[in-house]
Amino acid sequence: MNTLRAKYADEIQAILAKYPPEHKRSAVMPLLYLAQREAGYVTVQAMAEIAEILEISITDVASIVGFYTLYYDQPHGRYHIQVCTDLPCALRGAEDFLKALCQALGVEVGQVTPDGLFVIEEVKCIGACHRAPVFQVQGDGEIVFHENQTLETALAVIEALRQKAQQEKEGTA
Amino acid sequence: MGKMVTLTIDGQVISVPQGMLIVDAAKKAGIDIPVFCYHPKMEPVGMCRMCLVEVGRPVIDRTTGQPILEADGTPKIQFGPKLETACTTPVSEGMVVRTQTQVVAEARRGIIEFLLTSHPLDCPICDKGGECPLQNLTMAYGPGESRFQYEDKMHLAKHVPLGELIYLDRERCILCGRCVRFQSNVADDPVIAFSQRGRALQIVTFSEPGFDSYFSGNTTDICPVGALTTADFRFGARPWEMIPTASICPHCPVGCNLTLNVRREAAAGGREVIKRVMPRQNEWVNEIWICDKGRFGYHYTESPERLRQPLVRKNGRLEPATWEEALAFAAEGLRERSGVVALAGGRLSNEDFFNLYQVVTARQGRAVLYSTMAGGDYVQRYGLSGDANLAGLGKGDAVLVVATDLHEEAPLWWLRVKQAAERGATLIVANARPTKLERYAAHVIRYAYSEVLEKVQSLLAGESPEAQALAKATNLVIFFGQEGLSLEASEALATMLARLLVQNGQAERPLSGLVAVWPHANTQGGWEIGFRPDPDLAHTLATAGAVWVAAADPAGDDPILAQALEKAGFVIVQDLFLTETARRADVVFPVQAFTEREGTWTSGERRVQRFYPAVPELENTRPDFMIVAQVADHLGIPLVGRSASRVFDELARALPAFAGLSYTRLAEVVEQWPLVGRGDLYYGGTVYENTQGLGVRLARMSAGAELSEWPAVEIAPAPADDALYLVPVVRLYDQGQTLVPSHLLQQRMARAALYLAPATAAQLGVQTGERVEVSAGEWAETLTVYVDANVPVKAGLVPRSTGVPLRQPLWVRAQRAVLEPQP
Ligand code: SF4
Ligand code: SF4
Ligand code: FES
Ligand code: FES
Numbered sequence: 001m002n003t004l005r006a007k008y009a010d011e012i013q014a015i016l017a018k019y020p021p022e023h024k025r026s027a028v029m030p031l032l033y034l035a036q037r038e039a040g041y042v043t044v045q046a047m048a049e050i051a052e053i054l055e056i057s058i059t060d061v062a063s064i065v066g067f068y069t070l071y072y073d074q075p076h077g078r079y080h081i082q083v084c085t086d087l088p089c090a091l092r093g094a095e096d097f098l099k100a101l102c103q104a105l106g107v108e109v110g111q112v113t114p115d116g117l118f119v120i121e122e123v124k125c126i127g128a129c130h131r132a133p134v135f136q137v138q139g140d141g142e143i144v145f146h147e148n149q150t151l152e153t154a155l156a157v158i159e160a161l162r163q164k165a166q167q168e169k170e171g172t173a
Numbered sequence: 174m175g176k177m178v179t180l181t182i183d184g185q186v187i188s189v190p191q192g193m194l195i196v197d198a199a200k201k202a203g204i205d206i207p208v209f210c211y212h213p214k215m216e217p218v219g220m221c222r223m224c225l226v227e228v229g230r231p232v233i234d235r236t237t238g239q240p241i242l243e244a245d246g247t248p249k250i251q252f253g254p255k256l257e258t259a260c261t262t263p264v265s266e267g268m269v270v271r272t273q274t275q276v277v278a279e280a281r282r283g284i285i286e287f288l289l290t291s292h293p294l295d296c297p298i299c300d301k302g303g304e305c306p307l308q309n310l311t312m313a314y315g316p317g318e319s320r321f322q323y324e325d326k327m328h329l330a331k332h333v334p335l336g337e338l339i340y341l342d343r344e345r346c347i348l349c350g351r352c353v354r355f356q357s358n359v360a361d362d363p364v365i366a367f368s369q370r371g372r373a374l375q376i377v378t379f380s381e382p383g384f385d386s387y388f389s390g391n392t393t394d395i396c397p398v399g400a401l402t403t404a405d406f407r408f409g410a411r412p413w414e415m416i417p418t419a420s421i422c423p424h425c426p427v428g429c430n431l432t433l434n435v436r437r438e439a440a441a442g443g444r445e446v447i448k449r450v451m452p453r454q455n456e457w458v459n460e461i462w463i464c465d466k467g468r469f470g471y472h473y474t475e476s477p478e479r480l481r482q483p484l485v486r487k488n489g490r491l492e493p494a495t496w497e498e499a500l501a502f503a504a505e506g507l508r509e510r511s512g513v514v515a516l517a518g519g520r521l522s523n524e525d526f527f528n529l530y531q532v533v534t535a536r537q538g539r540a541v542l543y544s545t546m547a548g549g550d551y552v553q554r555y556g557l558s559g560d561a562n563l564a565g566l567g568k569g570d571a572v573l574v575v576a577t578d579l580h581e582e583a584p585l586w587w588l589r590v591k592q593a594a595e596r597g598a599t600l601i602v603a604n605a606r607p608t609k610l611e612r613y614a615a616h617v618i619r620y621a622y623s624e625v626l627e628k629v630q631s632l633l634a635g636e637s638p639e640a641q642a643l644a645k646a647t648n649l650v651i652f653f654g655q656e657g658l659s660l661e662a663s664e665a666l667a668t669m670l671a672r673l674l675v676q677n678g679q680a681e682r683p684l685s686g687l688v689a690v691w692p693h694a695n696t697q698g699g700w701e702i703g704f705r706p707d708p709d710l711a712h713t714l715a716t717a718g719a720v721w722v723a724a725a726d727p728a729g730d731d732p733i734l735a736q737a738l739e740k741a742g743f744v745i746v747q748d749l750f751l752t753e754t755a756r757r758a759d760v761v762f763p764v765q766a767f768t769e770r771e772g773t774w775t776s777g778e779r780r781v782q783r784f785y786p787a788v789p790e791l792e793n794t795r796p797d798f799m800i801v802a803q804v805a806d807h808l809g810i811p812l813v814g815r816s817a818s819r820v821f822d823e824l825a826r827a828l829p830a831f832a833g834l835s836y837t838r839l840a841e842v843v844e845q846w847p848l849v850g851r852g853d854l855y856y857g858g859t860v861y862e863n864t865q866g867l868g869v870r871l872a873r874m875s876a877g878a879e880l881s882e883w884p885a886v887e888i889a890p891a892p893a894d895d896a897l898y899l900v901p902v903v904r905l906y907d908q909g910q911t912l913v914p915s916h917l918l919q920q921r922m923a924r925a926a927l928y929l930a931p932a933t934a935a936q937l938g939v940q941t942g943e944r945v946e947v948s949a950g951e952w953a954e955t956l957t958v959y960v961d962a963n964v965p966v967k968a969g970l971v972p973r974s975t976g977v978p979l980r981q982p983l984w985v986r987a988q989r990a991v992l993e994p995q996p
Contacts, residue, residue, distance in 0.1 A: 048379075067367070
C-alpha cells in the first residue's frame, strides 16, 4: 500500500495539479520534501511510493535524493548544527571551533549524537563571515543563527535544545 | 539519402550525409577520434571531453553570403578559439577538422590524466584489461605519469553487486554515463542511475531484483572500462586467451548473432570451454545487442546431465549400448513397423529437420512439428522479403503486434519494434492484457481471450481508427503469437492477418509481412522443410507404429501425451538429456549441442543463419542429422550424413525457397554501420564484428491461389459461469531444460503459479500465496495464486515451462484448495 498517498492524498493532489499530467515526474522534488518532512529523511519505502505515484523508476527517484545534499537518505539528527568553515570563517578560527565542538559532543562531522538529536555539519559561507565562528541550527522547521561563538556558548545552545526535547518527551513542555 | 556535405578532416576531403557528427564522419574516413561517453548507437552528451578536436569553418562575407577567399583562392577558414567536441558537433559544408595537432594531443593527454587521478589502474586483474578503451587510449594518448598526489586517490567499493548478474567496480567507473543512457534510452529500463556528485558520483540501482532488465549484459559491452562485469564471466579469463567462434542464439526466433569465446581450461581437465557469450553485429537482426537469456543461457550445453551414451531397451530397461547396436536396433524397430511418425521440436537445425523429413516420407510416415502454434506456411508466403530490415520502418509505416508479449518472448524484436515506433511508425498492440510494448503504441486493442478472432476480423472490416491506420500504412509488419490461442485458432489468426496484408495492398512489398513469434529458434525451419503441427497429437502418437522424437519432450510436458506414447509401437528419441520422453523410449541417441557442431537455423523473419562448432563435441555424441542418416542407412535409404554443409546442399536443391543457397553464401558479409569490433573498441564496445556471415533471407514463396476463407474456429465458450480460462504465457526466464542449468538466472526464473485478476481472486476467496485447484475432466492441478491487476478477469495465467502440464489454453473449474488436515 502507498502510505504517503493514503496519508497526504489532498496535498499530493495539489502538488500534482501544478504540473501537466504528461510531465508529472517534475513533481518529484516537492514530493521528496513531503516524504522528508514525514520521516525526517527519505526512506526507501517513500522513494518507492513516489516512484509509483509519478510512474518513474525508484532508481530515478533515488538518483535525485543522492544528487541534492538537502535530501537525506539516512536518519539524521533532529537538529542540524551547521558550522561554516569557508575561508573568511576559517581565518577567524572556525576550524578549531568545529574541532572542539565535535570533541565535546563526541562525534565526527556528519555523525548523529547517540541521543539522535544532533548532527554536526560543515557548510560553505552562510553570509555572516564577519561574526565567525558562526553556525546555524536547522530543525523544527526553522533556521536560527548563532554568531560570535565560543565552545561554551555553543554548548549552551545545544543544552537548551536538549532540555526542550527532554521536556517534550516527558510531556512537561 | 539526404543532402551531402563535404568537409576536410586531417587533409582528407570527404562527403557525408548532412547532420552526421564529426566523430562518425572521421570514422567513415578511417580517422580515429577517441571517445569515452559517445557511442554510435546513442545520442551524444558531450560529457567526457575526450573527443576534442580543432574545428574551422569558412568565413562568409555577410554582404554577399559568399565565402571569403584567401590570396591563393582557397576559402578562408576561421578556427574557433577553443577545441570542440567531435561527438556533439555536426559536420557542415567546407568545415576543416584537425585531429592530429599539438593542441589536440595536449587536450587528450589532460583528459586522460584527469581520468586516471582516481582510477585504480588494476589492469592486471581487471576483466577488461586487454580490450579496455581506457587502457588503450592511455597507451595512445596518455601522459604516462601523473602530477597528482597518489595519496589523494579516491578509494571506492570494488565489488558492488547491482543484482546477481552485473557487478560494479566503483573505482574503475569513469562516469561516462553510457550504461545509464543505454538503460534509459535504448532498453527503457531506467533501473540504474547516477547518485551523489563530484568525485562521489556513482552508479546505483534500487530496482527489485537489482538491475532489473533483460538487457543488462549489454552495458558490460559498452562500458569503456572494467567497471561493469557480468557475474558469469568476471575473473574468468583474459580476453586475449580466448578464441572467438561465430554462433547464433538458440533461445528464441529472433536468431541473434553471437560470438562464443572459448578457452582451454585446467579446471576442465584441459578441455575447451565457453567462457562467455558476446553479441556479434548483424544490423538486420540484433544490431549489436543481445538479451541476457542469450548471454547467460548457454550453460545447458555443459550440463553434467547431458546424455553421453546411446541407450537401448533390454528386458524392459534402458541399458547403455554402442552406437552400432543402437543404430541397428532403431532401424530394426522401424523396419518391422509401418506408420512412423517423426515428432520434431524447433531446436533442430534445418539439416536435422531435412534428413528426418527424408526418412519418414521415404517410409510413408508423417512429419509432425511439436508445436501448438500454426501459421508458418503463411509466413512463407506473406513474410518479409529480400533485404528488408525492421530498421527501415518509420513514418508512414505500421507495426501490428497480436497475441504475444514480445518483451518476454523475443526481447530483441521488442527492442526493434520500440525503435520503429520511436522513428514514427504507427504501433498497434493487441492482446488480452497490458504488455510492456504498449508504452509506445499509438493504439491498444484489448480483448477477452475468447474474442481475439472477432477483433482481428473487425480490423479487416476496416471501420475503426486502428483499421484505417493499418490500411493507409506504406509498409505493415505483423508480429503474431499464440497467447490464449489453440492450434486451430492460431491457424485462423494467421489466415486473417495474411488477408489483411493482401486487402491493404501491402502483401507484395518487401518490408511488409507476417512474422511468427515461435517458441523456439528454428520452428520456422520446421515449416519450411515440411513439418506441420498436429491438432490431435495424442491420438496420432497412440496409434503410431513407431514414433521418432527429436528435440521434443511431449511426455514431460503433458501426461496425456505420455500415456499416448506408452501406446506407440516403438519409440526412438534423440536428445541432449534423459527427458521423460527418453525414459519411455526403446532407443535413445545422445546428440550434440549447438556449440559443438555446425548447422543453420531459420529465424522467425526467415533469415537462414549459420552457427559454427566452438568446442569439441561431448565424447560419444553425434549431431541429429548424422544420427538420422545412419539409421536411414541401415534401412537402405541413402542420405547425406557426414557434413552439415552437404546436407544443406541437398536441402537447397530440394526446396525452392532455399534455391541457390550454400554454406559459403550464408557466410558472406558486407560492411555494416557503425563500424564495430575492430581495434577501436572505445567506439562501439566489445561487440564482435561480423566476419562469418550475415545469413540470407529465404525467398518469399508465391502466394498461390486466392487466400482461402479461414477455418471457422470458435474459441470454446465458457462451459459454466464460474469457469476460468487457463492460459499458458511465456516468461523469458522459464524452467525449461535449456535454461535451468544457468544457475545465475535462478532467482529470476518464473515458477509454477496461477496469476489472477483481483476480482477473480476475490470471487474465489483467495489471496496471493494461497492455493487454488483447477481442473478439467481428469486434468487437475493445484497452484499458488498471485493476484495481479494486469490479468484479465475470468482468466488464469500460468507461466509456460514451469512444470505445469498446460500446452494450450483450457477452460477449467477453479476452487480454493483446502489444506488436508494434518493427521
Ligand atoms: S559503469 Fe562504465 S558505462 Fe557506466 S558510467 Fe561507469 S564507466 Fe561509464
Ligand atoms: S532476443 Fe532471442 S535470440 Fe536474441 S539473445 Fe535473446 S533469446 Fe537469444
Ligand atoms: S565564510 Fe563563513 S559565513 Fe561566510
Ligand atoms: S565528450 Fe565527446 S566522447 Fe565524450
